[in-house]
Amino acid sequence: xxxxxxxxxxxxxxxxxxxxxxxxxxKARIVKxxxxxxxxxxxxxxxPMYVDLAYGGDSGNWAPTDDCNWTDYHCTxxxxxxxxxxNNRGEIIFDGTPK
Ligand SMILES: [Zn+2]
Numbered sequence: 001x002x003x004x005x006x007x008x009x010x011x012x013x014x015x016x017x018x019x020x021x022x023x024x025x026x027k028a029r030i031v032k033x034x035x036x037x038x039x040x041x042x043x044x045x046x047x048p049m050y051v052d053l054a055y056g057g058d059s060g061n062w063a064p065t066d067d068c069n070w071t072d073y074h075c076t077x078x079x080x081x082x083x084x085x086x087n088n089r090g091e092i093i094f095d096g097t098p099k
Contacts, residue, residue, distance in 0.1 A: 037079070044078035051075050070095075 057069045070085040073096075082096030 041075075041078045041080040044075060044080065046073075046075045046080065047077065050077045 052074045054072045054074075055070075056072055070083055072081070072083050074081050080096075082094060085093045085095060087093060
């Protein structure tokens with residue numbers, strides 16, 4: 001076989017196994033920590049004083065605040081983000097995590 005691009009046979013870097021292992025360990029830690037953050041977010045009180053909100057609209061109006069189709073919320077304590085939308089029938093729809 002005279003193929004210069006036969007990587008399987010030619011490239012066996014000694015660190016590949018180590019990197020794969022470390023990558024999988026890091027991924028497992030991320031999953032664990034994300035679950036931890038969700039626990040914190042669920043027990044947070046989202047005190048209004050610490051919640052930033054931004055009004056959004058997609059009607060093309062230069063000031064989206066005017067027709068406020070939805071409101072984006074961000075709790076600066078636990079970093080949770082959610083959105084509240086009102087549909088045509090005036091029903092309130094929660095999109096994202098909390099309350
Ligand atoms: Zn919060």
